Every structure is written in structure tokens, then in C-alpha cells.
Amino acid sequence: MLSVRMFFSKKGTIRYVSHLDLSRAISRALVRSGLDIVYSEGYNPHVKLVFIQPLSIFQESVYEAADFRIHNEDISFEEITAALNRVLPEGLEVMYTASPVMDISECAYATYSVKLDTDMSDDEIRDELSGEMIINKKTKSGYKDVDISEFVKNVSVKDGTVEMTVCAACNRALNPALAVQYLGDRVRSSLITRTGLYNEKMEKFI
Amino acid sequence: MNTDRYSHLLSRVEKPGRYTGNEYGETQKNLDEIDTRMCFCFPDTYEIGMSNLGMKILMGCVNRLDGVWCEKSFAPWVDMEALMRETGTKLFSLETGDPLDKFDIVAFTLQYELCYTNMVNMLSLAEIPLYSEDRGEEHPLIIAGGPCSYNPEPVADFVDVFSIGEGEEAIPELVELYRKCKKEGKTKKEFLYLAATTLEGFYVPSLYDVEYNEDGTIRSFTPAQGVPAKIQKRIIKDLDKVYYPTKSEIPYIETVHDRIVMEIFRGCIRGCRFCQAGMVYRPYREKTPDVIDACAKECFENTGYSEMSLSCLSVSDYTRLPELIDKLLLWTDEKKVSLSLPSQRIDAFYEELMEKVMSVRKSGMTFAPEAGTQRLRDVINKNITEEEILSACRKAFDGGRNSLKLYFMNGLPTETDEDILGIANLSQKIVDEFYSVKRPGRKVEVGISVSCLVPKPFTPFQWEKQDTIEELRRKQMLLRDNIKTRKIRYSWHEAKVSHVEAIFAKGNRKLSRALVEANKRGQRFDGWDECFDFEKWMDIFASVGIDPAFYANRQMSYDEILPWDHIDCGVTKEFLMRESEKARAAVTTPDCRTQCSACGANKLGGERKCCR
Numbered sequence: 001m002l003s004v005r006m007f008f009s010k011k012g013t014i015r016y017v018s019h020l021d022l023s024r025a026i027s028r029a030l031v032r033s034g035l036d037i038v039y040s041e042g043y044n045p046h047v048k049l050v051f052i053q054p055l056s057i058f059q060e061s062v063y064e065a066a067d068f069r070i071h072n073e074d075i076s077f078e079e080i081t082a083a084l085n086r087v088l089p090e091g092l093e094v095m096y097t098a099s100p101v102m103d104i105s106e107c108a109y110a111t112y113s114v115k116l117d118t119d120m121s122d123d124e125i126r127d128e129l130s131g132e133m134i135i136n137k138k139t140k141s142g143y144k145d146v147d148i149s150e151f152v153k154n155v156s157v158k159d160g161t162v163e164m165t166v167c168a169a170c171n172r173a174l175n176p177a178l179a180v181q182y183l184g185d186r187v188r189s190s191l192i193t194r195t196g197l198y199n200e201k202m203e204k205f206i
Numbered sequence: 207m208n209t210d211r212y213s214h215l216l217s218r219v220e221k222p223g224r225y226t227g228n229e230y231g232e233t234q235k236n237l238d239e240i241d242t243r244m245c246f247c248f249p250d251t252y253e254i255g256m257s258n259l260g261m262k263i264l265m266g267c268v269n270r271l272d273g274v275w276c277e278k279s280f281a282p283w284v285d286m287e288a289l290m291r292e293t294g295t296k297l298f299s300l301e302t303g304d305p306l307d308k309f310d311i312v313a314f315t316l317q318y319e320l321c322y323t324n325m326v327n328m329l330s331l332a333e334i335p336l337y338s339e340d341r342g343e344e345h346p347l348i349i350a351g352g353p354c355s356y357n358p359e360p361v362a363d364f365v366d367v368f369s370i371g372e373g374e375e376a377i378p379e380l381v382e383l384y385r386k387c388k389k390e391g392k393t394k395k396e397f398l399y400l401a402a403t404t405l406e407g408f409y410v411p412s413l414y415d416v417e418y419n420e421d422g423t424i425r426s427f428t429p430a431q432g433v434p435a436k437i438q439k440r441i442i443k444d445l446d447k448v449y450y451p452t453k454s455e456i457p458y459i460e461t462v463h464d465r466i467v468m469e470i471f472r473g474c475i476r477g478c479r480f481c482q483a484g485m486v487y488r489p490y491r492e493k494t495p496d497v498i499d500a501c502a503k504e505c506f507e508n509t510g511y512s513e514m515s516l517s518c519l520s521v522s523d524y525t526r527l528p529e530l531i532d533k534l535l536l537w538t539d540e541k542k543v544s545l546s547l548p549s550q551r552i553d554a555f556y557e558e559l560m561e562k563v564m565s566v567r568k569s570g571m572t573f574a575p576e577a578g579t580q581r582l583r584d585v586i587n588k589n590i591t592e593e594e595i596l597s598a599c600r601k602a603f604d605g606g607r608n609s610l611k612l613y614f615m616n617g618l619p620t621e622t623d624e625d626i627l628g629i630a631n632l633s634q635k636i637v638d639e640f641y642s643v644k645r646p647g648r649k650v651e652v653g654i655s656v657s658c659l660v661p662k663p664f665t666p667f668q669w670e671k672q673d674t675i676e677e678l679r680r681k682q683m684l685l686r687d688n689i690k691t692r693k694i695r696y697s698w699h700e701a702k703v704s705h706v707e708a709i710f711a712k713g714n715r716k717l718s719r720a721l722v723e724a725n726k727r728g729q730r731f732d733g734w735d736e737c738f739d740f741e742k743w744m745d746i747f748a749s750v751g752i753d754p755a756f757y758a759n760r761q762m763s764y765d766e767i768l769p770w771d772h773i774d775c776g777v778t779k780e781f782l783m784r785e786s787e788k789a790r791a792a793v794t795t796p797d798c799r800t801q802c803s804a805c806g807a808n809k810l811g812g813e814r815k816c817c818r
Contacts, residue, residue, distance in 0.1 A: 013226045013227070014225055014228065020456040020461075021223060021459050025456070027510070028230075028510030028512075030510070031510030031511075032507065032509065045542045046512070088230075089228075089229070089230035090228060187761055188211075189214065189217070
């Protein structure tokens, strides 16, 4: 069996497709690809597909990663990439596939580029996004005030676009939409793009 | 990316995936090469519409034509509708995102009566005048088809032309005629006359004049000069040769039937007397296993679906079922594709087959005895005995099932309280059947779901009155009080909904006023509990002078002109009368394979399996 990590982008209207729906769409694409995909065992077999870090609905990404396995070991990663790109829906594109190097649990940070439509100046945005950021967040046990600043590692602002590095570990992750929410009504709309995944040492997740 | 222009709305609604299109497999064409634009509208949510096989078939048929592009649109859910009205956004197609009023042809499929308000609302959201007579050359041609077009009258004032019957050949013919007329600079009126007089199976309501008697019944129904008095439905003569969609778009969001659907035959040999589908889809025609198998494989390779269901009215009636299943299982098991076989018939053969198929996945089991006593089952021509029902249940229990679901109907003609109690008795017998043998550690659950009869056009019950809401309620409560065990889970259909459905099912042209008024008052999604508003409906009917009981609760006589008499679905009125009389006498009619009962559908031709 061959373990495959696919790195792909998600752009355009497919950002309206939620993680769960995306996962189903990619599973079907894997079946269509004709690659000899490994299924789960059991009564209800399904394609085994694991996403490194789910992406929220309404967000684009230029660096997504997901793992699957295939039975056939005599196939090059270039061939796998090509087979996938032949059958993926518009808006999804596999940049490359490779053997996984890092363990999923090593993923720690994600970088985002957040383009804001707002009358706030870059300085105002920067001020708002430094220091404590208390937002009222919905949790399993009702709404709770949380300080999201402890999940934010780095913020820079230029021409209304925020570049931020936030936690993206499986047990500790921040949806950057919450930072936008914190900025309040002065943001008319935003487009969030995930630009990378990193480990604890800020090395590219591969 | 065309629907991206609506992003300011999409980020504010539940399930934006309903409105974005851009699915894998979506048909995209270059507008520069298109001379005729059509939008296929399904008057319900995206999830429901995208599950509809007919829509996929017809869109595919039209999109095979060069120079024509058929896009799609659905009824926006109430949250999206509110935003669209607030922002002045017109209803748009999902492919180009263009508003519907920019299209040449807007087509509606009418699958059930309660979607009529959605059709009207979609026109209103597109700012297209509702009444045909108010639309000019600048507005799209409005066409409609689907099962409800067998009685097109309640929506006849809104639709320029109806396609009656199967549309694979008819719709492309209509589109081609439209293109020809457009090229020659003909008016819409000229086009419609040509459609009615030179093509088969098209009904142009504006070419027929209705007059009423004082009591509200129809006095005369007169076609214009040269227009056929009766419109005979179209059928596909050879199902093996007809187009079948194998590359349809795959929705991102989960839809009701998110799987490969393989049609295996059309029509029904059974002749249950309440069932419209069993009559209007005649004659019975099959596809051959090789064709189905090849098509199924293609669908799988194009979609990657892991589920496939066979589509037809009653799977066990397919003459070559074992052969087909064996063929399919040759590859579906290996490809991890699970097969499901829908059926409303109870028989042992079916259960054995299920066991074979269920090597991949096990689904629920449902039976439809429809009535609780043998007498009433004979009335409705449900040719099944209590012993057969019990034996099928026994097999299911022996095979490891602990639960099953049964469908019944209330309000059937000649129904007495004894028949109602019969439902409780039969359910109790099924429970007893389970406990007649020791089944250690197992508990049975029998679900019974009881709907209310809605008499439908082109059934032997078309002349029948529906029980009043009070009577249906009384029967529902009587049954509830006679179920003595919690092992039976009883649910029933809201009688008020069935009442409104009955009004529209047997309605005439006068109902268009009610639909326009309903639209003014914001009524839509009547098939959805959260939107259906009975009091409002009664108010609407009253305000436009319509007596609901005239349509729903009045016994019609055989010599009355029925609102749908100008439609010819193959089955003759004489046959329906004979069946109606046999129902009164509780006499059954054998299925078409045992004996031809001369229903008349054989005149339509085609590769029939059992007509003589």
C-alpha cells in the first residue's frame, strides 16, 4: 500500500461548500480517478480520506492537505496528481502529491490572508487585533466569552489585508472568521484565504 | 464562478450550496454559440429537485442540441427569498447566474400539487408576469410538464404550453420549433398555434375555451379552429434506445436521493385503483438488462457514487430481475457500490432477492398493504392477502429484521370503521407473528404510517369525493384508540394538507385566482409543514369565491365533463368507469400479465410486455 498526501487549493464558488460536503466530493473524485483506493473495512465500506486541518465554509485556500492510501505501489506521484486533476470539481486543484513526511499531529499553525472591505485604517485594524480579543463564542455549553488572542501568533496589516498566523492543531485551532467578527460592524465583508500549514517550529507542513 | 455575483447573499443564508451551482458535471456552454436559452425550474428546494430523475433526463436531452443551453433553477428557501426580495434580486439560474426573465424558455416540472405556489412564486421572483395573457414577446415562453400536467387546469392560466407525457423526444421537438419560429420572426402566438397543431402531445391552454354551468361544473370545453380536441400523451416506444443521463452534475450538498438512479421500466401492471402513476405511465415497457448494466457502469465511472437504486414502480414486476441483479453484482460488490431495490409490493421472492443484494448494505423494509381488511384491499385492487403479508413479515423476522414499516390509507371509497380497526388488527397480528417463535434478546417494532386518500385524475377513483377533514380526523383517532401495544408506532398524515392537495388535484382553471392570491399573501412551500398554513388557505379560497368542498368533497357523476377530459393518457374513461364499478362491488382485476383488461394504453404503441 502507498500512503499519499495530496496538497491542493480550493478557490472560487467552491468556498461555499462545507468541509463535510467537500470531503464527500473528494471521496467521489478518488473513486472516479480509477486509482486503486483503499477503503475502510467493515459493513459500510467508505474511502479512507483524512484531512489535515478542516477549512471553514466561505474560505478559500492555496494550501490544503489530505491523506489517503492506494493499493498499487507502482505508480508515480506525478501520475496520481494527474489522475486526480482529471476528475476534481472546478475550484479544486492538486498542486502535488507526495509521501507524508510529518505526522498529522505535528500540524500546529496556519497562515491566513484576510482581505477586508472596511472603512478602518490599517493602523486601526492592527490596534484592534493586538492585545486581548474577547468574543462571545458559541460552545457546546452555550455562549461563552473567550479571549482569542492567545490563539493568534502573529498579525500584520497592509492595504486592508490582514496576514495572520494562528493555531491550527487538531485540539487547538482558531477560525480566523472569529477575528473578523471581533472587528465588528465596520467590516462590510471579508474574504479569507488560508495560505499555509506549519508545524510547531513554523516549518511548512509536508 | 457566475453565481459569485450573489456572494453578498450567499454568506447570509442557510446552505449556500443550494444556490451556487458549479457542481462537478454541470453543463457549461459558450453563450456566443447559443441562440436559444432555456432554464429548467424545479419548484421545490435544490435538495429535492436535484434528486429528480426526470429533470436530469430532460436537461440532458435539451443540452444535446447545439446552439441551445438548458440551465437550472430551484425555489429558493424562505431565508434566501427574503434576502432576494429585500435586495431586489431576481431569481437566477445556477449556471450563468442570469435572471430567469432573460431566458427564451422557462420550463417547470410539476411533480405534486402542493408545489404550484412555488411555481407561481418563482415567476414572481423573476419578475415575470404570472398570467400568460399578461406576457408579451419580451417575456420568456413558460412551459410545463410532469405528472401534474395530466390535470393542467389549475395552472393553465400561467403556462403557455404543457408537454403531456414522456418528454425525451417531445421537448427537443418543441425547442426546435421554437428556434425555427424565432429565426423566422414569428410571434409567440403563431409559435403556440404551430406547437398545438403540428406537434404531438402539446397542450396550449389559451387555444381552448371553457364555459361553466351555473352549478360550477364545466358546460363545454372548446378548442380553437384546427386545434385537436384531445391531446394524446407522448411515450417513448423503445426504452433501450432512449437517451439516459450518465454524466449529470453531482451536487455538493446532500440531496434526498444522492446516488445513481437506474430506471428499469416504465408503467405498471398492477392497477391499484387509487394510484395515478399506475395508470398514467402505461403501457408497461422494460429496458433490457444489458442496456441497464452498461448504463449503470457508465454512471458509476462518471460519478463515483457508492450507492445505486433501481427506479420503477415495483421492482419485483421486472421480468428479468434475477438476470439483472446477477449482472450488476458482478461489478458492484467489487467496486463497493451498494444496490437498493425500492418496492411497494410484498412477496417472498423479493425478500430472497434482498438477502442477495444486501451483501453490501442493509436498508429498512417497507410494505404497503394500503388497507386493513381483505374486502377493502379488493376494493382498491391491492391484490394481496393477509396470509401473504404475514408470511412476508415472518420471512423478514427470520432473516434478522426487528422492525418494518407499513403504509396504509384512510378515506378509501366504501371504507367503514371495521376497515379502520382492520389496520390495528393486522398490525397486531404482525407483532404476534414476531413473538410466535422465541427470538431471544430481540424486540419488534412495527411502524404504521397512514395517509389520507387524495382522489386523483385518471384513476378509477377520480369521481370520488374525499372524506371531510372531520371524518378523516375521526378515523385517525379511532385507529389510535385501538392500537393496544407500544410495539406499534403509529403516525398519520395531516388531513388538512391532503384536503388542499385534493382541491388542486381535481381543480379547474378557476383555481389560478387562488394561486395568485396565495402568492400575494406570501404562501409557498405548502408541502413543508413549517410553511403550510391551512387557515390562510381557507381565507384565500373564500376571498376569491372558491368553495373547497366543490373540488374535494363532491361526488362527481360519470357524465360530468371533467376538467382534464381533454387530456388522453392512454387509459380510457370507459376502463376507469369499469374499474370504478368493480371497486364498488369489491371485485378485483387481475394484473396485466395474467390477463389484459383492455385499459386502452396499448394504442400508444411501443415495445409492450403484456398488452393484447
